Amino acid sequence: MARVESFDILVFGGGKAGKTLAMDQAKAGKRVAVVEAGLIGGSCINIACIPSKTLIRSAEVAHATRRAAEFGTHADNVRTSLDLVRNRTASVVAEMVAFNQSGFDASGFELVIGWGRFVSPKTIAVETGNGVRTLTGDKVYINLGTTAAVPDVPGLANADPITHVEALQLGDMPRHLLVLGGGYIGMELGQAFRRLGADVTIIESGERLAPREDEDVSSALLDVLQGEGVNIALNCNGTTVTGKSGQSVSVKTADGRHFEGSHLLVAAGRRPRTEGIGLELAGVELDTRGFIKVDEHLRTTAQDVWAMGEVAGTPMFTHASLDDYRIVASQLKGGSRTTQGRIIPYCVFIDPEFARVGLNESEARSRGIEYRTARLPMDVVPRARTLSQRKGFMKALVAKDSDKILGFSMLGVNAGEVMSVVQMTMLGELPFTVLRDGIFAHPTITEGLNMLFGNVK
Numbered sequence: 001m002a003r004v005e006s007f008d009i010l011v012f013g014g015g016k017a018g019k020t021l022a023m024d025q026a027k028a029g030k031r032v033a034v035v036e037a038g039l040i041g042g043s044c045i046n047i048a049c050i051p052s053k054t055l056i057r058s059a060e061v062a063h064a065t066r067r068a069a070e071f072g073t074h075a076d077n078v079r080t081s082l083d084l085v086r087n088r089t090a091s092v093v094a095e096m097v098a099f100n101q102s103g104f105d106a107s108g109f110e111l112v113i114g115w116g117r118f119v120s121p122k123t124i125a126v127e128t129g130n131g132v133r134t135l136t137g138d139k140v141y142i143n144l145g146t147t148a149a150v151p152d153v154p155g156l157a158n159a160d161p162i163t164h165v166e167a168l169q170l171g172d173m174p175r176h177l178l179v180l181g182g183g184y185i186g187m188e189l190g191q192a193f194r195r196l197g198a199d200v201t202i203i204e205s206g207e208r209l210a211p212r213e214d215e216d217v218s219s220a221l222l223d224v225l226q227g228e229g230v231n232i233a234l235n236c237n238g239t240t241v242t243g244k245s246g247q248s249v250s251v252k253t254a255d256g257r258h259f260e261g262s263h264l265l266v267a268a269g270r271r272p273r274t275e276g277i278g279l280e281l282a283g284v285e286l287d288t289r290g291f292i293k294v295d296e297h298l299r300t301t302a303q304d305v306w307a308m309g310e311v312a313g314t315p316m317f318t319h320a321s322l323d324d325y326r327i328v329a330s331q332l333k334g335g336s337r338t339t340q341g342r343i344i345p346y347c348v349f350i351d352p353e354f355a356r357v358g359l360n361e362s363e364a365r366s367r368g369i370e371y372r373t374a375r376l377p378m379d380v381v382p383r384a385r386t387l388s389q390r391k392g393f394m395k396a397l398v399a400k401d402s403d404k405i406l407g408f409s410m411l412g413v414n415a416g417e418v419m420s421v422v423q424m425t426m427l428g429e430l431p432f433t434v435l436r437d438g439i440f441a442h443p444t445i446t447e448g449l450n451m452l453f454g455n456v457k
């Protein structure tokens, strides 16, 4: 039997929650190890949020440069070199990785690089470059994330589709990018590649984009993307794929539509990383969707084993994974923070941004919650006019029988930042009248909140 190395805290997967917990506990004097397959700092900084938002910024610059004449500046023969975009993205990622690595080193936890799997309760074998190490922890925290799902579409797997990982590292511009899936990753990358110079078609099986949002949001998103020349094909069912991504690929639908492209990007959901890692040997059970079953304290079905982040079914955002860290850290300090009732905002980084916190109308209706609504087109916000960023709208839901804010959605410039102001009001349990009557600097986008909440009947 291999020598078993013992730790106070063993973190399996170095995502946002895991790495933060590891640094925190190592600094507190605990003996801590993190088992990580190879992404120093997790998905967010290596293959997800940070590279995608860096690429999106390059695409915004290309777009703004093409619009330069509108602002009085001539910029002729605008062209993008995707290899330079890729280099810029890679250098932002490298800086973040180095920054994370120095934080890890300073905290003193042991980073064990290699593929891990449970071999018995609370014990993980790691295939390192130098053989197998076997580690055990008094307390074990799983933070393994998710991976891009490749749906069971005939011909898809054989077409070698790319995922966000490869898309963010492309050095040659796709002639025509087909994107399978109209969720937030598909929309963000679809718009970015269109702006960088590729033809783009988003192929979505549902009847609208972003189906969890209200219909007015879906149709405004459609308008924004189509307005920039992104082809959007909805209700695409019974699809089959032929050809190879990177050469020539084609997607056909049951109703006879046919899309030809040079590259195929799958952005059709995420799969938890729970297969083939011996969870059954550790007593860790899965829910019906294949995510790790946890309670509101993020405890799994195994004694002294917790799960955090996307693999535990937490909403798929870095800030949600970070909050999972807060929950388990609170327990280590004798606190009682749980996942119950937490408000998790989000922002989709298409341009203009879409952001939401709290309920939208469809959710309020399905829960039988009565509400008042107020709406404001971005076009009437003075700052939006000065920026020539007039697309979109703000929408708020306020309780019918009190002044409580139930939710806020915004498609518009700086939506993520404006949403945070509304979120603070919600967290402070302040009435909507605070935003209606508060003095905001002029001309900012946030001052639109005065007008929006002035529209609550």
Ligand SMILES: Cc1cc2nc3c(=O)[nH]c(=O)nc-3n(C[C@H](O)[C@H](O)[C@H](O)COP(=O)(O)OP(=O)(O)OC[C@H]3O[C@@H](n4cnc5c(N)ncnc54)[C@H](O)[C@@H]3O)c2cc1C
Residues within 6 Å of the ligand: 012, 013, 014, 015, 016, 017, 018, 035, 036, 037, 038, 039, 041, 042, 043, 044, 045, 047, 048, 049, 050, 052, 053, 114, 115, 116, 117, 143, 144, 145, 146, 164, 185, 273, 277, 308, 309, 310, 311, 315, 316, 317, 318, 319, 320, 321, 349
């Ligand atoms: C393209 C894209 C864009 C995104 N943009 C945003 C955004 O703008 N904002 C936002 O909030 N969220 C965004 N997300 C989601 C965000 O990236 C995740 O929610 C976030 O990274 C939290 O992930 P996590 O902590 O659950 O795990 P992860 O960060 O995925 O970490 C899991 C870690 O476990 C490791 N691992 C897995 N299996 C093993 C194993 N068997 N052995 C050893 N190690 C293993 C992996 O290498 C990985 O480092 C985006 C996601 C994608 C795909």
